[in-house]
Amino acid sequence: MARTLLGAVLVGALLAGLAGCGGSQLATGEDPIRGEGNIPIGRMPNRETATVHVTDARGRRFPGEVRDGIIWTPPLINGPATVVVTPTDRTLRTVVVPFVVGPNQRHVMSVRPLPLRGSLVGTDVRLNIVDGATFDVGEIVELKVTINGQVNGEFGPTVWLNGGVAALDLQGRVVMLESGTGSIVIDFKGNRQTFRFTVR
Numbered sequence: 001m002a003r004t005l006l007g008a009v010l011v012g013a014l015l016a017g018l019a020g021c022g023g024s025q026l027a028t029g030e031d032p033i034r035g036e037g038n039i040p041i042g043r044m045p046n047r048e049t050a051t052v053h054v055t056d057a058r059g060r061r062f063p064g065e066v067r068d069g070i071i072w073t074p075p076l077i078n079g080p081a082t083v084v085v086t087p088t089d090r091t092l093r094t095v096v097v098p099f100v101v102g103p104n105q106r107h108v109m110s111v112r113p114l115p116l117r118g119s120l121v122g123t124d125v126r127l128n129i130v131d132g133a134t135f136d137v138g139e140i141v142e143l144k145v146t147i148n149g150q151v152n153g154e155f156g157p158t159v160w161l162n163g164g165v166a167a168l169d170l171q172g173r174v175v176m177l178e179s180g181t182g183s184i185v186i187d188f189k190g191n192r193q194t195f196r197f198t199v200r
Contacts, residue, residue: 102164
């Protein structure tokens with residue numbers, strides 16, 4: 001019982017924080033084509049400027065935007081969607097995030113564009129979470145990504161969450177919001193690893 005109450009408190013605190021980042025602008029049922037009720041779908045930790053385009057599960061394409069390191073898009077229908085982030089700095093790569101939309105759409109991705117040139121490689125990308133792990137609602141999970149045996153630094157991977165049952169907080173931790181199944185995807189220069197999880 002105490003654990004359940006703690007989970008409810010943690011989830012409530014996170015949702016309050018997300019509302020402070022613009023989450024209160026979410027208006028369910030609005031048509032994304034009109035660009036109403038934009039929500040903070042993710043962050044760009046290095047605060048690059050960029051253009052954003054989103055394609056929803058019906059194949060409709062519409063613009064988003066980046067403001068102060070936050071990626072804003074219209075609310076999306078559940079199902080597969082794609083966010084394309086193109087940095088203004090042409091020395092950085094465009095990032096394509098194919099993800100699955102669920103109940104929670106706020107802060108489900110952390111986008112880190114990588115340099116077009118350089119010696120960065122990502123042949124071995126690992127996460128400190130076991131594929132198929134189970135967590136409780138309200139649990140906060142620290143992510144530790146290693147690339148070729150090294151903890152990621154400034155040019156780290158892009159991370160996103162599928163399923164809409166969790167969110168990424170300001171520290172890049174995964175906060176489990178509601179029961180269901182989802183996955184964490186880690187992408188570094190095309191080397192993509194997916195870790196499935198269940199929230200109970």
